[in-house]
Amino acid sequence: MELKDWLARMPSVDEARPSHCPGCGAASRPVGGPLVLYGHGCRERQVRGPLEPGGPPSVVTIRLRRYLCRACGAVATVAPRGTVCKRLYSAAAIALALVLWAVEGMPESEVRQRVCPWAGDPYGATTGWTALRRWARAAREGRLFPGVRRAPEGWSLRRVAERVATTLAALAPPPSGGPLSAQAFRGAARAG
Numbered sequence: 006m007e008l009k010d011w012l013a014r015m016p017s018v019d020e021a022r023p024s025h026c027p028g029c030g031a032a033s034r035p036v037g038g039p040l041v042l043y044g045h046g047c048r049e050r051q052v053r054g055p056l057e058p059g060g061p062p063s064v065v066t067i068r069l070r071r072y073l074c075r076a077c078g079a080v081a082t083v084a085p086r087g088t089v090c091k092r093l094y095s096a097a098a099i100a101l102a103l104v105l106w107a108v109e110g111m112p113e114s115e116v117r118q119r120v121c122p123w124a125g126d127p128y129g130a131t132t133g134w135t136a137l138r139r140w141a142r143a144a145r146e147g148r149l150f151p152g153v154r155r156a157p158e159g160w161s162l163r164r165v166a167e168r169v170a171t172t173l174a175a176l177a178p179p180p181s182g183g184p185l186s187a188q189a190f191r192g193a194a195r196a197g
Contacts, residue, residue: 007194008095009056011067011085018044021070021083028079033072045073045080052088054098054120058187062098062122087194089149094120099140099149100173100193104186106137107166113137141166152196 006016022042025032033042047068055062070083087096094102102120105111111119113133121134141162143149153172156165174185176192 006085008052008065008067008085008087008097012056012065015068016070018070022072023081023083026074026076026079027081028074029077031074031076039075041075042072042081043075045071047071048082050084050088051093052095053122054094055101055190058097058101058183058190062120064122092149094136096150096193096196097190100170100189101186102134102137103140103166104170104174104189107141107163108170108185137166138162141169144169150193150196 006021022033022044026042031041034040048071049066050069051064051066053062053064056065067085067088072081072083073079074081084090089096089099092099098120102116105116105119106113116137117134140149144153145156145160145162145165147155150169150173153169156168160168170185170189173192173196174188176196177188178191178195
């Protein structure tokens with residue numbers, strides 16, 4: 006389920022239950038056996054960035070489902086597709102920012118205005134946005150969008166970001182017309 010659908014209607018415990026425990030691999034509902042992954046409450050999480058291509062940047066709070074494994078004691082958290090683990094911005098927002106910066110050549114300050122929910126920076130850093138380079142570094146190291154082919158050594162961060170953005174645009178569901186930024190936005194929501 007994608008972020009906008011999750012916001013409209015959070016899935017039930019049964020709908021969101023993973024097929025197996027990510028810790029030990031035990032089946033969540035073994036045939037003929039007792040339930041292994043039990044609902045273990047919810048937790049809130051912030052997601053930043055536009056909710057649709059060309060939309061205004063926003064901050065939304067979503068509730069994530071948690072599950073407890075009776076086999077190993079691990080706690081698994083289930084989030085909507087398009088959220089990125091350990092990142093506040095959605096996969097779609099990151100992809101949009103990378104397209105605007107690396108492909109369209111938009112200045113960092115303008116990219117920030119299009120993607121960041123805060124109009125001004127309370128710390129006075131209005132000339133750039135370090136998140137762009139941080140995301141490009143994470144992509145180069147395989148920590149962000151691991152399905153994107155690694156960039157060769159020596160590539161600049163903009164060139165790495167360009168590869169990530171165009172690869173994510175190629176993952177957009179059909180019909181995939183429109184600007185590259187919209188395609189990358191939709192493709193990242195599937196890849197994230």
